[in-house]
Amino acid sequence: MGKWLIRARILCRFPILFLLGSCVILLGAAPIAVAQSETKPNIIILFADDLGYGDLGVYGYPTIRTPHLDRMASEGMKWTQFYVAASVCTPSRAGLLTGRLPVRTGMAGKTRRVLFPNSAGGLPREELTLAEALKDQGYATACIGKWHLGHLSQYLPTEHGFDYYFGLPYSNDMHLKRRGDPPVPLLRNKQIIEQPVQQETLTARYTEEAMRFIRSHRDQPFFLYLPYTFPHVPLFASDRFLGKSPRGLYGDVVEEIDWSVGEIIELLRELNLHQNTLVVFTSDNGPWLTQGLEGGSAGLLRSGKGSTWEGGMRVPCITWWPGVIPAGTVNNALATTMDLFVSAVDLAGGRLPGGRVFDGVNLTSLFRGETKPVREVVYYYRGTELYAVRHGPWKAHFVTQEPYGGQSPEYHDPPLLYHLDRDPSEVFNVAAEHPEVLVEIRRIVDQHREHFVPVESKLEALISE
Numbered sequence: 001m002g003k004w005l006i007r008a009r010i011l012c013r014f015p016i017l018f019l020l021g022s023c024v025i026l027l028g029a030a031p032i033a034v035a036q037s038e039t040k041p042n043i044i045i046l047f048a049d050d051l052g053y054g055d056l057g058v059y060g061y062p063t064i065r066t067p068h069l070d071r072m073a074s075e076g077m078k079w080t081q082f083y084v085a086a087s088v089c090t091p092s093r094a095g096l097l098t099g100r101l102p103v104r105t106g107m108a109g110k111t112r113r114v115l116f117p118n119s120a121g122g123l124p125r126e127e128l129t130l131a132e133a134l135k136d137q138g139y140a141t142a143c144i145g146k147w148h149l150g151h152l153s154q155y156l157p158t159e160h161g162f163d164y165y166f167g168l169p170y171s172n173d174m175h176l177k178r179r180g181d182p183p184v185p186l187l188r189n190k191q192i193i194e195q196p197v198q199q200e201t202l203t204a205r206y207t208e209e210a211m212r213f214i215r216s217h218r219d220q221p222f223f224l225y226l227p228y229t230f231p232h233v234p235l236f237a238s239d240r241f242l243g244k245s246p247r248g249l250y251g252d253v254v255e256e257i258d259w260s261v262g263e264i265i266e267l268l269r270e271l272n273l274h275q276n277t278l279v280v281f282t283s284d285n286g287p288w289l290t291q292g293l294e295g296g297s298a299g300l301l302r303s304g305k306g307s308t309w310e311g312g313m314r315v316p317c318i319t320w321w322p323g324v325i326p327a328g329t330v331n332n333a334l335a336t337t338m339d340l341f342v343s344a345v346d347l348a349g350g351r352l353p354g355g356r357v358f359d360g361v362n363l364t365s366l367f368r369g370e371t372k373p374v375r376e377v378v379y380y381y382r383g384t385e386l387y388a389v390r391h392g393p394w395k396a397h398f399v400t401q402e403p404y405g406g407q408s409p410e411y412h413d414p415p416l417l418y419h420l421d422r423d424p425s426e427v428f429n430v431a432a433e434h435p436e437v438l439v440e441i442r443r444i445v446d447q448h449r450e451h452f453v454p455v456e457s458k459l460e461a462l463i464s465e
Contacts, residue, residue, distance in 0.1 A: 052287030054299020068262030099341025122150015306403025
C-alpha cells in the first residue's frame, strides 16, 4: 500500500472537482458501491490497432471472416456506441490505462499527436495506471504488444505497474532513415531481443506469450493487456493466414487476430477460468482510411482515424464473461475505454484515489445486464482542443478538420448538430431545428471547462528533429 500513500501525497495538490452534467467522476475514500464477488476476476483487454467499426463479421463486414469474435459476441455483449479517448494511438492508449482524458495527463499534443522514436516524453510517472491499481489488489500484470506511451527506459510498461512486457515500444511503421530512426525493435521487459522485428510472426508470438502468462498465473488474479500491433500498416500476416482472406492482406491480418482471440478464450475454458474472467476486445481508434485497401472500414460511420467524426472515435467492442454478462446482448449505451479503468478497479475490490479527476464511469451494472445508462456525455478532443461533444443522442461539432492532408480546422458558429441515433453517418445537420439542444450542450461544455486545466503536453519535446 506504500505506492498508494505516495500518490496520495502527490494528489493533495489537486482540488476536488464536481462537474454536473459531465462524464467526470470523483471518488474519495469510499469504494464504488457495487457488490463484489468472492473471487477477484481476471481481466483481459485485447486492443487492436486501427481496426474500424465495420471491420468484423459481427459488425457487418461481408468478406472478413471472424468466427471467434462473432462467437464471443454471441456468448457475451456487443457494444454499438463505444468510444475511445482520442482518435490516434498515443492519447488513446493513455486514456485506456489511466481512465482520464489525455489532456489531463500530457498525452495530447497541439502539433504532435503521437510519440515518435525521437520523442523525449512519455506517460508521466505520477499517473496511476490500471496495472498499478490492480497490482495493489494482488494481481499479476503483463503488457504484451504495442506500448506507444514512451520508448525510453523510464516510460516503459515495467515502470508503470506491469510485471512483464513483450512487444514493440511504438508503431510498426516508425522507421524513417531521413529522421534517423532505428529499425523497429522487439523488447522483452527493457531488453531489445530482435531488431528489426520480424513482423510476420508478431501476432502469433503475442498469442504464445499471452497464453504462457495465463498458464503461469492461473492460480491468482491476473490482468493481461494485449495491444496488437495490427491492423496498423504496414500489414503482415503469418504463412498460415497470408493470402487466405477474400478481403486481401487486410483481411488476412484481421483474421489472424480473430484466431488469436479464439486461442486465448479456448485456453480460459481449458483451464476452467472462463467464468471468472472478463475479456474485452476493442480498438484504439478508427480505420486509417488514407491507406486505401490496406486500411479498414468504419461501416456506416463518417471518416476514420485522426478525426473527431464518429468513424474516428467510435469503435467495435465486445465484452465476454460467461455467467455474468448475458449471452447475445447488444448494448446501445454510451461507453468509453476510460470506463474500463473504473470498472476494472471496482471488480478487483479496489478504490479510486481521492483528489484526482477520472473521466471514466463504472460499467459493471451494464456488464450484468442492467439497461439504465451510466454515461450521458462523450468529449471528442483533437490534440488539446475540444472539437465536439455528445450528449445523449445529440452530437455538436464546434470544430471539424479532415484527419490527414494538412487542411486547416473549420470553426462552426452555430455548431453542427447531428442526432446520432437517427443519423449515425452525420449527414443531416439539424442545428437550425434544435437550438435548445445547442444551449444545453454549451452549458455542459462551460461546466467541463470551468475548472479544467490541461497538463503541458509531453509529446512536443524531441531528442532530435
